Amino acid sequence: MSRIGKDIVVLPAKTEVKLIGDKVEVKGPLGSLLTPIYKGITMSQEGNTIKFARDSEDKQVVALHGLVRALFNNCVKGVSAGWEKNLEVFGVGFRAQKKGANLVMNLGFSHEVVYPEPQGIKIDVVDQLKIKITGIDRQLVGQTAANIRSFKPPEPYKGKGIKYQNEYIRRKAGKTGKK
Numbered sequence: 001m002s003r004i005g006k007d008i009v010v011l012p013a014k015t016e017v018k019l020i021g022d023k024v025e026v027k028g029p030l031g032s033l034l035t036p037i038y039k040g041i042t043m044s045q046e047g048n049t050i051k052f053a054r055d056s057e058d059k060q061v062v063a064l065h066g067l068v069r070a071l072f073n074n075c076v077k078g079v080s081a082g083w084e085k086n087l088e089v090f091g092v093g094f095r096a097q098k099k100g101a102n103l104v105m106n107l108g109f110s111h112e113v114v115y116p117e118p119q120g121i122k123i124d125v126v127d128q129l130k131i132k133i134t135g136i137d138r139q140l141v142g143q144t145a146a147n148i149r150s151f152k153p154p155e156p157y158k159g160k161g162i163k164y165q166n167e168y169i170r171r172k173a174g175k176t177g178k179k
Helices: 059-080 138-149
Strands: 016-020 023-028 031-036 041-046 049-054 083-090 095-099 102-106 113-116 121-127 130-135 161-164
Touching: 023 059, 031 059, 041 059, 049 059, 059 138, 083 138, 095 121, 121 138, 130 138, 138 161
Parallel strands: none
Antiparallel strands: 016 023, 023 031, 041 049, 083 130, 083 161, 095 102, 102 113, 121 130
């Protein structure tokens, strides 16, 4: 039995769940999201708890059992509390700022890097070196953070670039001088 799939999901207050064909709509204070329910997986609701069960022990259904529960749980957390990723910018002259709906970054290139804010995502620049990405869709928040980080990933010698807040950069020793 799937350890993740058999866990129940407790719905927070002001969160509603509606089954629409092969999808589940989750509505909460921050918005609404849809997540799929695959064939062979059934959802049952008792009060404010949701439980997922599988119809057979087929390899494909067993693999999807935990996935469906995890996707549903991510939707519930997203519409009730939201998701957040924090990025930090390191480097001399490196900075980020918000201009309208665009994130504008100086990353040591000869030009500014402009990243438009995707729909459903809110990008805030806390100070010039910290970027906060928030939204209700966990996948979209993570993908947006990865896209911003990909403009200048941290390098191992001086650590310059954009990194996640809790990311550890393994540093390398540089070249030694002539002897």
